[in-house]
Amino acid sequence: MAAVLEFAGVTVRKGRATLLDEIDWTVEEDERWVVLGPNGAGKTTLLQVASAQLHPTTGVAGILEEVLGTVDVFELRPRIGLTSAALAERIPRGEAVRDVVVSASYGVVGRWREDYDDLDHGRALELLEELGVKHLADRTFGTLSEGERKRVQIARALMTDPELLLLDEPAAGLDLGGREDLVSTLSVLAMDADSPATVLVSHHVEEIPPGFTHVLLLRDAQVVAAGLLDQVLTEQNLSETFGMPLVLQHAGGRWSARRRQRRTTIH
Ligand SMILES: Nc1ncnc2c1ncn2[C@@H]1O[C@H](COP(=O)(O)OP(=O)(O)OP(=O)(O)O)[C@@H](O)[C@H]1O
Ligand SMILES: [Mg+2]
Numbered sequence: 001m002a003a004v005l006e007f008a009g010v011t012v013r014k015g016r017a018t019l020l021d022e023i024d025w026t027v028e029e030d031e032r033w034v035v036l037g038p039n040g041a042g043k044t045t046l047l048q049v050a051s052a053q054l055h056p057t058t059g060v061a062g063i064l065e066e067v068l069g070t071v072d073v074f075e076l077r078p079r080i081g082l083t084s085a086a087l088a089e090r091i092p093r094g095e096a097v098r099d100v101v102v103s104a105s106y107g108v109v110g111r112w113r114e115d116y117d118d119l120d121h122g123r124a125l126e127l128l129e130e131l132g133v134k135h136l137a138d139r140t141f142g143t144l145s146e147g148e149r150k151r152v153q154i155a156r157a158l159m160t161d162p163e164l165l166l167l168d169e170p171a172a173g174l175d176l177g178g179r180e181d182l183v184s185t186l187s188v189l190a191m192d193a194d195s196p197a198t199v200l201v202s203h204h205v206e207e208i209p210p211g212f213t214h215v216l217l218l219r220d221a222q223v224v225a226a227g228l229l230d231q232v233l234t235e236q237n238l239s240e241t242f243g244m245p246l247v248l249q250h251a252g253g254r255w256s257a258r259r260r261q262r263r264t265t266i267h
Helices: 043-050 073-079 086-087 097-106 118-130 148-158 175-192 235-242
Strands: 001-012 017-028 032-036 058-064 081-082 163-167 197-202 214-219 224-226 248-253 252-258
Touching: 001 043, 001 197, 017 043, 017 197, 017 224, 032 043, 032 148, 043 073, 043 163, 043 197, 073 081, 073 175, 073 197, 081 086, 086 148, 097 148, 118 148, 163 214, 197 214, 197 235, 224 235, 235 248
Parallel strands: 032 197, 032 214, 081 163, 163 197
Antiparallel strands: 001 017, 001 058, 214 224, 248 252
16 A cells, blocks of 8 residues: 655744644555644644645655655646645635636636636536535635535545545534535545545544544644544543543544533532
8 A cells, every 4th residue: 555645754844933843644545534633733734745835844755655855846736635725715706616626627726728628627517516516516606605615625626636635624614514514525535445545634523524544633743643543532632632631422433522521519
């Protein structure tokens, strides 16, 4: 099984701040990872390295059997599907949904060429259908709800048939129904053997879709624990990651967490 990501001692520094501190991490092609950690832990920075947008200050980042820094990133990036708030902001609000998706095959945001072939349009519609938003193909991106936009972004990220799919907080800003719909969709993707290796960044264990296999817990730029979900996602590790005593439950394939209440004595 080939490693899709192979990080060894990956460290990112900006000025005097250490954003990632000696990260060792391997993702194999049949794995689906969730990265959990509090605000500022370094999750987005980790995805920036994994998507070849940011080079480590020290350490080695292996991506799709290439080593970042020794490879043309413009050849590497189309092999990686990425969704993030920063990318979403760059999508023109007046762009038709089908074009938001189809233009990914040219690695551009904003439709600027007219010669996408029929195959690409067919593929874009297929992906919109898979994500449950085919009926929105002719709407403009700016008219969509937050949840609909997230789905379109994921369809766009899948358009190039990436070997690695990176999702930075795809459920942020969704209401309960929207979150549950997205978790189901991601679960279907996760269980499909043809889906690419996937890394999903989140703050909430409730957002872990059934079918995800591994977890990386990040706190203060460092890995608290990483490995198989069932072994690593423990009350102790999660409490350490979020810096508070937590109660963790796992039922019906889903996880939930809440603060452990102190016992109060009633007189
Ligand atoms: N250019 C920079 N200079 C200094 N510090 C930075 C810089 N960019 C990011 N940081 C800091 O690095 C840390 C990690 O940022 P990152 O965006 O990776 O966190 P995150 O885990 O994605 O957080 P969130 O859950 O809030 O999205 C944060 O404390 C952030 O303020
Ligand atoms: Mg982030």
